[in-house]
Amino acid sequence: MTFEGYAIVSRDGMLADATGVMPETLKFDGDQRFFDKALDTVDLIVHGRNSFEDQPNSYNRKRVIATRQVDRPIIDHANPKAVLWNPARAPIEDAGAVLGITAGRVAIIGGTDIFDMFLDRYVDFYLSQAPHLALPGGVPVFHGIPARHPDDILSQHGLVPTETRVLDAAHDVNVVHWVRKPLA
């Protein structure tokens, strides 16, 4: 399995506001299209219980949902393409195997704990940013923000920024593609 992260953050590195919800002001059509297309190409999605991406194709996608409510990975009775997984009790590989996924591309889509958990394993991270929006007291993309910048955290974990793509020119929303630095 290879792991790639997808997040959009405010200027201060937040993925949701102080009430714990991703506000409409952090949603941009260009970013949503980019995210939707990417998720259609991966083999598996991993997210916390509140981070379902809610797109037209969502129910066709295989996913692992992190929750403390199970001991071992089990199929979600509400969705046969979803597995409930407790990261403290089993490796992600065991959760993927329940869905028949033992190799391929895995998209990590949040929230904070789930993004943090894979920091040493990402081969790619697509970090979108809305530079004109601040969400003080919000939910950070990684633990340690806002004292630290998300870029510092990605760098510390061996990732380097490569190309930047404009997703919404009117709001200056870009996505930076971070990749794992090859071992010297």
Ligand SMILES: NC(=O)c1ccc[n+]([C@@H]2O[C@H](COP(=O)([O-])OP(=O)(O)OC[C@H]3O[C@@H](n4cnc5c(N)ncnc54)[C@H](OP(=O)(O)O)[C@@H]3O)[C@@H](O)[C@H]2O)c1
């Ligand atoms: N801007 C972005 O790119 C982005 C990305 C992701 C999410 N969001 C938004 O952020 C908001 C907040 O999401 P959230 O903070 O509630 O995150 P979340 O991780 O999606 O959901 C939290 C729940 O996931 C489970 N969970 C999280 N960490 C876990 C761990 N270490 N071990 C086991 N289970 C774990 C727990 O479920 P149980 O209570 O069942 O144990 C926890 O209550 C949502 O509005 C979401 O849409 C935005």
